[in-house]
Amino acid sequence: MESKEITKEQALSLKGYKHACHIMLYGDTDAKLFGKIPTKHIVLMQMRFDGLLGFPGGLVNPGQESLESGLSREIGEELGVALCVSPEDHLSTQLASSPPNLVCHFFVKKMTEEELREVEKAAVVASDHGLEVMGLVRVPLFTLRNGGGLSSFLSHSFIGNSRSQLLSALRTLGLVSHHDLEAAVTRADKSLH
Numbered sequence: 533m534e535s536k537e538i539t540k541e542q543a544l545s546l547k548g549y550k551h552a553c554h555i556m557l558y559g560d561t562d563a564k565l566f567g568k569i570p571t572k573h574i575v576l577m578q579m580r581f582d583g584l585l586g587f588p589g590g591l592v593n594p595g596q597e598s599l600e601s602g603l604s605r606e607i608g609e610e611l612g613v614a615l616c617v618s619p620e621d622h623l624s625t626q627l628a629s630s631p632p633n634l635v636c637h638f639f640v641k642k643m644t645e646e647e648l649r650e651v652e653k654a655a656v657v658a659s660d661h662g663l664e665v666m667g668l669v670r671v672p673l674f675t676l677r678n679g680g681g682l683s684s685f686l687s688h689s690f691i692g693n694s695r696s697q698l699l700s701a702l703r704t705l706g707l708v709s710h711h712d713l714e715a716a717v718t719r720a721d722k723s724l725h
């Protein structure tokens with residue numbers, strides 16, 4: 533899905549557009565899968581009500597609230613935590629290819645492993661749990677010997693441009709090496725055809 537990168541300011545000056553704000557919560561971890569495979573980082577996404585993977589967040593009306601406070605409100609509804617989002621957490625803004633007249637603002641926030649565990653605990657009792665949100669998931673960032681892991685995760689279906697938001701965040705934040713990321717994408721794209 534093609535989508536055009538624009539600045540946050542350009543987006544806010546558009547007339548008749550809706551604004552969506554979503555966030556990737558992430559952090560470091562020493563945890564090893566099966567006691568040997570380093571999981572390295574925790575990256576949170578969610579299974580949505582429509583069966584698609586996406587990030588926590590939602591529609592924000594910039595006429596009534598700032599992008600950051602609207603995103604905090606959505607985080608409260610979907611994850612059941614009070615989380616302060618600041619303008620520095622903004623990573624990118626894109627014109628959605630569909631639906632028309634939608635811009636997607638993407639934020640990232642680094643947290644400690646303990647804080648991320650608290651988010652996961654709170655999410656199951658959030659007001660939207662079982663409704664808009666079917667559950668939080670951690671993204672497997674490693675590649676297993678049989679090729680599973682990140683590439684299998686990338687073979688699922690994603691809402692809007694959330695898959696490319698995930699890939700660009702993993703690249704920009706250096707959470708997965710360039711080589712491993714390209715290999716996982718190639719493998720996932722093959723399995724999708």
Ligand code: GTP
Nearest residue numbers: 552554586587589590591631636691692693694697
């Ligand atoms: P309501 O409260 O029911 O309106 O839902 P919401 O405010 O939580 O909105 P939602 O999270 O569904 O996001 C609004 C729109 O943004 C969706 O209809 C999708 O087109 C798009 N969208 C949803 N999740 C993501 C995401 O993770 N990334 C991107 N880029 N777009 C998304």
Ligand code: MN
Nearest residue numbers: 564565566567
């Ligand atoms: Mn087991």
Ligand code: MN
Nearest residue numbers: 588589590610
């Ligand atoms: Mn939402």
Ligand code: MN
Nearest residue numbers: 589590606664
């Ligand atoms: Mn919502």
Ligand code: MN
Nearest residue numbers: 589590591606
């Ligand atoms: Mn909403």
Ligand code: MN
Nearest residue numbers: 590609660664
């Ligand atoms: Mn809602």
